[in-house]
């Protein structure tokens with residue numbers, strides 16, 4: 001499959017990165033003298049909403065992990081369905097891409113299971129199911 005079809009399935013930021021960014025912002029707001037109490041309250045409420053969205057992202061991540069373990073295209077920890085010609089453009093970490101002898105580039109789903117979250121090519125591996 002081509003890179004263009006794959007790009008819409010990739011989440012570039014991890015939930016733990018987002019959570020630590022939010023924590024930093026919260027601390028900054030609490031110590032910032034220019035914010036009055038009402039403004040602080042509004043921004044902190046906004047951050048609470050963002051935190052709720054992160055819990056949905058965590059669910060998506062766990063789905064990605066599960067799919068990476070159960071998809072029939074996952075062969076020895078690598079996705080056999082996508083050939084990514086330009087992983088950097090797609091936001092796939094370089095250390096999660098293996099180049100085969102024929103030049104094809106496959107994604108290590110052990111290292112980057114986010115690729116599986118919304119992948120349209122998922123097919124359950126019937127052999128592994130009981």
Ligand code: SF4
Pocket residue numbers: 067068071072073074078079080081082109115116119120121122123
């Ligand atoms: S879900 Fe998609 S990206 Fe993941 S192993 Fe299957 S085909 Fe590859």
